[in-house]
Amino acid sequence: MKLILIPFVLGISAFAANVNAVPMLSKRASSFVDSASCVVVFLASAxxxxxxxTDMAADVGAVVSITLDSLLLDFTGPDPLTAKVSSKGLKVQLAKIPGPITPSFPITGTREVMVLNDNTVDMATFSTPWxxxxxxxxxxxxTTVEECALKVIPEQQAAFSKFITSVIMSSTTQEFIxxxxxxxxxxxxLPFGQKATTLPGVGFSSKTSLGGLNGLSSASFVRRTTDNSWxxxxxxxxxxxxxxxxxxQISIAVGDLSFNTVTGTGASRVDLGVSxxxxxxxxxxxxxxxxxxTTKGSDETTFFNALKSNGNMVVLEGFSESSKNKVxxxxxxxxxxxxxxxx
Structure with missing residues (x-):
């Protein structure tokens, strides 16, 4: 085992000597060396x-960036503060240790305890399976994130809802940590084969982003699906x-969704009902x-006349009871x- 660890120890020494070559790590040099030294001890003694x-759980800059090729959030469960989360494409850019010898340990599997942070606020957590x-x-x-429970921190429900709003309304990308x-x-x-090893509790922190939904501005009327009914x-x-x-790249399941529906503006504004x-x-x-x-009355003629007088244009407006889920x-x-x- 000692022969196996020599390249890793030399890699750490090279890092300490060349830490300024990696600006993102330079401020974390001591914590990195402490953490890496602990890794060596763990590999030798388990x-x-x-x-x-504590040292290994600190963010030492080993993760440079995280990219989500996909993300599914499912809020249709019974607990409004718990959603299902998964991703079929999670890419992590790992830092390289400068120096003549770079240790290489082929990773074959991971599981994470993640915190979603936006504007310095920890809003939600989730623990992934292997x-x-x-x-x-x-x-x-x-790697992937197999389906698991994302739990909104109760005291941060408003902040998390605001984060989801930002994703919905953004025309570009929404960045978070x-x-x-x-x-x-x-x-x-090993000299005569390989040994499977699990390295636990290595800390990380990285910015990532989601493409915005552009306020759902792409919405368009397709067709009327039934004749008059009540x-x-x-x-x-x-x-x-x-x-x-x-x-x-985001998929989101929200269950039943309602909008106040109006036509016209100013003095000509008419509240038609709820869609x-x-x-x-x-x-x-x-x-x-x-x-x-569902209109506010039984008279279809009044409804159609209100539409015609405003060019058949309507606006679906979100409101405080758009969903039974407060989030x-x-x-x-x-x-x-x-x-x-x-x-």
Missing amino acids: SRTETCK SSATVDNMNVMT LKGTVDANFTLP DANKMFLFNFEIKITIPS TSKDVRLAPGDNLLQVTL IADAFAPVKIQLTLSF
Whole structure:
């Protein structure tokens, strides 16, 4: 084992001598050396002191960047503060240690405890199951996030909803931080084979980003789906289909979603009723949603006349009861979707 660890120890020494060659690590040199020294001890003895656990859990700059090729958030469960999260494409750029000898430990699997942070606020946490991983010759690790529970910190529900709003409304990208610790499975080369080893509790912190949904401004009317109909309370129903194109890598399931629906502005503004779409699930690309507008009265003639006098244009406005889930209701409250109906 001592022969195996020599390259790693030399790599640490090279790092200490050349730390200024990596600006992002220069401020963390002492913590890196402490952490890496603990790694050497752990590999030799399979044990760690409490001090080493703390040193290894610190962010020492080993992760340069994190890229999410996809992200699924599912808020349809019974607990409004818990969502399902998963990703089929998580890429991590790992730092290279400068020096004549760079230790290489092929990573074969990881699991993480992650914290989602935006504007210095820790908003949510999730712990991933083990997933397979590979590292290429550019030090890019590719893995997945298998489905697990994302838990919104109760005191930060408003901040998390605001973060989701920012993702929905952004026309570019929304940047945030993923941080936490990772357990890594890798293989150590031995003179007569290999040894599988798990390195626990290595700290990281990195900026990442999600493409915005551009305020759902791509929404367009497709067709009216039924003839005139009324609900049990004799309120007139206008059923139609819309298309929303999602330009982001994010998929989001929010359940039933409702919007106040108005036509006209100023003195000509008319509150038509509430439009509801059941089991809303938005994914990258084109999405077709079935919508029912429940009007405020039974008279379809009044409804159609109000539309015609305003060029058949309506605005679907989010409000405080857009969803039974307060996280989602607050997130969609600022959303306004403009449509031109046809009938």
